Amino acid sequence: MFSKLRLFSLSLSLVISLLVSGDVFAERIKDIASINGVRSNQLVGYGLVVGLDGSGDQTTQTPFTVQSMKSMLAKLGVTLPANVNMQLKNVAAVMVHAELPPFARPGQTIDVTVSSLGNAKSLRGGSLLMMPLKGADGQTYALAQGNVVVSGFGAEGADGSSVTVNVPSAGRIPNGAIVERGVESPFGHSPSLVMSLHRPDFTTATRVAASINDKLGIGTARTMDGGSVEVRAPADPAAKVAFVSVVENLEVEPASAPAKVIVNSRTGTVVIGSEVRLEPAAVAHGSLTVTISEQINVSQPAPFARQGDTVVTPESQVAVEQEASRMFVLDPGVTLNDLVTAVNKVGAAPGDLVAILEALERVGALHAQLIVI
Known part of the structure; x- marks a missing residue:
């Protein structure tokens, strides 16, 4: 009996610890920040x-292809007459x-992406000739x-029908450059490092500095x-690399995201943040449907009548139908889960949810930033 009670208490403690730890989402600094200059x-x-295989550019519409080919052949010692029309x-x-x-060094290889510039139908089976890859400063950094x-x-048929799978006019060359x-990089010369947060937040920045100071000493980060966040680092490059390895693996609990409601007007997607709160409010939402049907009738005079004409008489019918809807009450401090549950009970669609959120914001009951993209 004692062993069963002890086993039950240990299991209960384990469940409680998992639930408590599940509320804390600690992340490594390397996942939420990067080093300036790296x-x-x-x-x-x-x-x-x-x-x-015959799927290249049509030279009549892409003269730059012919010009590039002639220039390349001239550099290789092949001179073509000026009046030659190359196909x-x-x-x-x-x-x-x-x-x-x-930190890329000469001799290393990188992947490259090749995309058609003209009207080539496919690059399948082709080979890229040696060409320089340049940076924003105009200098050559790699050869591909x-x-x-x-x-x-x-695939294309004789009658003009065609089938295309994916994009045949673009491809990649693994380790092609x-x-x-x-x-x-200023990494090896700067006496300090600056950690830039991927999502700037004053609370998160303060926690990052506090975590570094707790681990490596007061005054290391500010x-x-x-x-x-500025971090003092060793001057020796080898020591600096080991120092950054320690810093980027420190765990920090990021601050909660601001209360936002994102609405995509094109797709109808609605995303509500976990920090969204609502003030007391009563909501009733329903749809009003107006149906107009029109029928064309023909009016003719009586048989053997001396007077009267045949005329067309339209007959219109208008019907108004209002959907029965239920009102639901939002208590103070309603959370995201409560809001979703209430809306689902009413049966509101995403478009209806957007209208409800807009109305709640107008009356001041929505404590969140409503963003429409």
């Missing part, structure tokens, strides 16, 4: 894809873009080349504003 950079370039069905002009990750992997395909130069 970011990726966008690269873009222009090139040619060759080896297509390049197996070549497509493309734009190539990639993302250069932080390789076979294009295309997930989409298309080799980094030629890296981007200098808040700069609602979205930035």
